[in-house]
Amino acid sequence: MRRRFEGRRLVIASHNEGKVREIGELLAPFGVETVSAGELGLPEPEETGSTFEANAELKALAAATGSGLPALADDSGLEVDALGGAPGIHTARWAGPERDFAMAMRNVEEKLQAKGATSPDGRTGRFVAALALAWPDGHVETVRGEVEGTLVWPPRGERGFGYDPVFLPEGMERTFGEMPSEEKHGWTPDKPKSQALSHRARAFAELVEGCFVR
Numbered sequence: 573m574r575r576r577f578e579g580r581r582l583v584i585a586s587h588n589e590g591k592v593r594e595i596g597e598l599l600a601p602f603g604v605e606t607v608s609a610g611e612l613g614l615p616e617p618e619e620t621g622s623t624f625e626a627n628a629e630l631k632a633l634a635a636a637t638g639s640g641l642p643a644l645a646d647d648s649g650l651e652v653d654a655l656g657g658a659p660g661i662h663t664a665r666w667a668g669p670e671r672d673f674a675m676a677m678r679n680v681e682e683k684l685q686a687k688g689a690t691s692p693d694g695r696t697g698r699f700v701a702a703l704a705l706a707w708p709d710g711h712v713e714t715v716r717g718e719v720e721g722t723l724v725w726p727p728r729g730e731r732g733f734g735y736d737p738v739f740l741p742e743g744m745e746r747t748f749g750e751m752p753s754e755e756k757h758g759w760t761p762d763k764p765k766s767q768a769l770s771h772r773a774r775a776f777a778e779l780v781e782g783c784f785v786r
């Protein structure tokens with residue numbers, strides 16, 4: 573049994589604008605009032621975990637104990653098969669302190685070129701997201717979502733954030749960078765969770781099942 577979120581205010585424990593926006597969109601139908609960790613002046617904890625789940629949990633717990641409110645964190649990244657799963661939990665770090673995603677996408681592409689990965693089946697990977705919902709008493713609920721796809725080059729589309737322009741989800745014709753966010757989510761709470769497309773929406777559909785009531 574999952575613990576249900578019964579408050580009114582929820583902290584979004586992320587300093588990434590793109591994520592805060594997407595989580596806000598996914599939460600909108602639940603009438604939850606959200607405030608971001610940045611708005612509360614909460615520090616950005618060091619991500620010392622060795623899994624997406626561990627990092628999501630430490631970010632959610634830091635925000636919940638720091639604010640006295642329940643907090644939702646997202647730890648996510650891109651796993652590229654030909655690169656042994658890299659950048660994985662270090663996906664944000666590959667963009668450097670300036671968060672330069674054009675450079676990060678080029679870096680992934682150079683490594684794929686070096687492996688001779690030219691055909692789509694040599695360029696497979698997935699986006700992974702762990703979501704952790706923590707309470708100030710230390711209770712945490714954690715879920716994971718994944719979406720398989722291939723890495724394209726050159727980048728396509730100006731939408732989304734991060735590595736979206738190089739990620740073509742399986743079975744689709746447009747990259748995440750070319751999709752409006754409703755299409756990237758693929759899911760709203762009135763739909764079955766099998767409709768969810770992005771890693772974040774898949775994790776979210778899983779989490780709301782037990783933790784949120786409309």
Ligand SMILES: O=c1nc[nH]c2c1ncn2[C@H]1C[C@H](O)[C@@H](COP(=O)(O)OP(=O)(O)OP(=O)(O)O)O1
Nearest residue numbers: 586587588646647648649650663664733734735736
């Ligand atoms: O849907 C996505 N579309 C494109 N790129 C994405 C996505 N989801 C994660 N990503 C990339 C961006 C970031 O470089 C890394 C997550 O790193 P991660 O540490 O979880 O987030 P972050 O440091 O940007 O913000 P924060 O930790 O404050 O939530 O994966």
Ligand SMILES: [Mg+2]
Nearest residue numbers: 588619647664
């Ligand atoms: Mg981070």
